[in-house]
Amino acid sequence: MDTLREDECWELLSSSELARIAFAGAGGVEIFPVNIVVDDRTLVFCTAEGTKLAASAVFHRVAVEADGVDEDTGLAWSVVVKGDAKVLEDFNEIYQAQALPLHPWHPGFKERYVRVEPGEIQGRRFLRGGSETED
């Protein structure tokens, strides 16, 4: 198992559309998939208004994970970002987020933009079929 450099982590995250976000909610740990985009070494995603994340504190400690498999080498990778998720409230911030290449949302949904400021980023490359990659 290899530890990835920070620039490798960001490169892999940039190539990922899908990630999973986890955070401590009132009913225990929540985890769900999100479409992410990397913007200036932060992660941005949309969440529907009224979801647990949007409805909870404006600042939220989260962990975001993306993984995949390198087709050439057959090696799997996983990157985890831990940081603070902030539901964007400021008009300029929302306007800026709307310009990002995030997938279009469902018409009729009220979307909230969330930006995750990374406090910590860790990545690993490992053989598929091996054990989990936590250290």
Add this chain to the structure above:
Amino acid sequence: MDTLREDECWELLSSSELARIAFAGAGGVEIFPVNIVVDDRTLVFCTAEGTKLAASAVFHRVAVEADGVDEDTGLAWSVVVKGDAKVLEDFNEIYQAQALPLHPWHPGFKERYVRVEPGEIQGRRFLRGGSETED
């Protein structure tokens, strides 16, 4: 977005080798990929001895998520199981887990088997590229 029936959730989990497990650790929420196998409506996976999960309490409240895309319909799905993870200590339980079709681990690793007893299972099917699927 469709809510999946419980039997659909288990069927999708059974077809998944890779999932992600999230739990509240001392340093915040942890999330990492695991290879899972469904056994009698529980989830079983291996974790290396000394990992945060194995080293922490024997019982642990966790959330496990798997997702994928239906090739025929192009619809994505995500299933989340919330429950208690138990690091197997009993010889008979470990023996039983060793018979499961879990991927072989790396030689030399000391593996611990973990079984997640589901308290709650939720699944959703949704358009790819849409917003996140939390309700």
